Amino acid sequence: MAEGLVIVGGSYAALHMAQGARENGYGEAIRLISDEPWLPYQRPPLSKGFLAGKIERDALALKGEAFYRDNGIEVLLETRVSAIDRQARTVTTAAGANLRYDGLGLALGARPRLLKIAGADLDGVFYLRSLADTLALRERLARPLSIVVIGGGFIGLEVAASLATLGHRVSVVEALERLMARVLPPVLSDFMAQMHRGRGVEVRLSAGVQEIKGDGAGRVASVLCSDGSELAADIVVAGIGVVPETGLAAAAGLACRDGILVDDAARTADPAIVAAGDCVRYPSAFTPDPCRLESVQNASDQGRAAGAALAGKPQAYRAVPWFWSDQYECKLQMAGLSPGHDRLALRGAMAGGRFSLFYFRAGRLVAVDTVNRPGEHLLGRKLLAAGASLTPEQAADESFDLKALLAA
Amino acid sequence: MVIYQLKDGSERRVDVPAGHSVMLGAVQNDLPGIDAECGGCCACGTCHVYVDPAHYGRLPAVEAMEDDLLSGVAAGRQATSRLSCQITMTPALDGLVVRMPERQG
Structure with a gap:
């Protein structure tokens, strides 16, 4: 037992796995491998306070450098893992390095679902997931713009609220008949729609998007809706859900079903491998069938449980799920x-x-x-x-x- | 500078830059006793501190949302309870003394 832990991921679940392992007495090396250029940072402000310019970048770090040093957590940034060899207990990086592990934690997260319509690759189409995404969007906001948000869920509405508050002209186009339909009852969806409209945001419901039209020079010019109407757009932000990152796990033969399957202590069927966060489907006391949650709470609490399992002290993850959204x-x-x-x-x-x-x-x-x-x-x-x-x-x-x- | 009194009775002095919250100063310096699950948006009540009574009057008044949240903090609200994410450092607050509560969650 001298190879230690390898944790793949660079956000809440990964950080909490490392912390959970240490808190449960794990004494060997811990290496955290992230493909991002920054230490783990807060994601919720990326569509809220950080996008609106109310929070600065140095306030986003989840932990200071001292935390990683004091807890013996080595962080490898800008490092992508390309394969897991479960027999040899190694992960291979895109650069070709092999890292051995005694225990492996997968905190792979999720990636934005991409638009599959003509014009989706035009300059000015944005998704919001990482700090890099928000930094790129922020750079374009120096003057008042017409912005079309595709998707009336958490991300779409938070972006709409942040950008409307900054003085941009914002429209939200939602395919379903009401906002946040996946998580809110009609009465709250209506409340949210009324609130956005009261702030001057145009909310279009039951509205499909047919195409993003360009200006002839490769930049976004407008959004063509299914009903034939057209919304002028300098920027399009798509928030149409995420897809769990299961590729690495599936390729290694771990069971996946819209999420890596784990038990209530965040363990996969491989005794050396745990998984937590947005990439995981797990048996919950709060749903009849195994569920996959996309939240800070889930990534943090399940990450802790996964870390405990890696330290040889598995504990059931039974925390009450919770979520929040700040809009205006x-x-x-x-x-x-x-x-x-x-x-x-x-x-x-x-x-x-x-x-x-x-x-x-x-x-x-x-x-x-x-x-x-x-x-x-x-x-x-x-x-x-x-x-x-x-x-x-x-x-x-x-x-x-x-x-x-x-x-x- | 903020002086944090930890649960074990020890004290930590941290230079928290102006504009950063007292919560952030604790979290980024890995001081035990503040969880800050929501990252500082006044949503979770896990960055609760007791402000030293001698310093309490230096702080801006508690706003409605913080007041509401303080009613639900785990360790019990006292007269000088505040959420440290809502205390933004300014030069005028230099030397502020806060004490960590028994528990946050």
Whole structure:
């Protein structure tokens, strides 16, 4: 046992794997291999505060250099892994180097789903995933522009909010009939649409995109919608979902199904290999079937569990999933997983812009979404973790003390 | 400079640049006791600190969102509780003293 750990990835899951291994007493070498040029950094601000210029680059680092030094974590940047040899227990880099491992952590993340329409390769079409993406977009924002955002999900709407706040003319084109349809109920989708429209953003729903037209010199000029209408565009930002990075794992013979399959302690079927984060599908107490989550929380908590497994101290990962999105002055926070709910209760008044939605399935609380009520978000996470009994009527009654459910 | 009082009773003095938050100063210098799960956008309540009472009055007032979140912090809110992600360093705050709570999550 002298080769140590190799962790492939350079973001939340990778960092937390390394930290989780050390916290559980792992004493051999740890090497973290990232294809990016920067140490692990915060991603959520890339579509929010960092895009809007409110946060500067040196504030994005997840840990200072001292952390890696003090914890004996060697980071190899700008290094791409091209293959895993499970028999030999080596990974091969694109430059041809072979690194041996005793334990391997895969934190491969996900990549943006690409537009498959004519004009998708024109200059001025952007995706947002990495710091490099946001830096490239930021460089183009010096003057007021017409910007078309394709996709009305988390990334699309955060980008729309950030850019509208900066004074750009923004349109959002969403293929489904409402915004954030994958994660929000209609009542919240409508709330979000109204908010964006109130800020001057043109929100087009049930709208397909046919083609991105160029100006004849290779640059974006407009977006042609399926209904024949055309939106002038200097910049197009596409936020149409991500695809989990499973290629490396699948090529090594690890089972994948829209995500690398792991157990509840983040272990693959190979006892030497764990995986965590956006690239993973795992059995969750919060969904009937194994699920794949795209979030900081999942990457961090599952990464910790994966690190513990690498240290020989596996622990079940059962944390309540949570997510957030900041758009304008709206802080939307989600705890638990609401899809599949059969009842929902509103706590507070939507018109006031501060309220919560409690979701129930078969009489049990399954999720809590809050708007500008971060304290109730924390409370919601605790209620879900405790499996607290709560009725929709109690949830809707603001005089009912939710905290009392935890004390009992 | 910010003086952080850690849970083990020791003290760490960190030069936190103006414009950076007290949370960031702790995280980027790997001080134990501040988790900052959300990275500083006032969403998670895991960068809670107790500001030294002698220094509390130097800080700008608590805004509504922070106030709401402080009601749910794990270690219990006290009179000088703040979220360190919402305290931005300025020359006027030099020498600020904050104490880490028992737990964040």
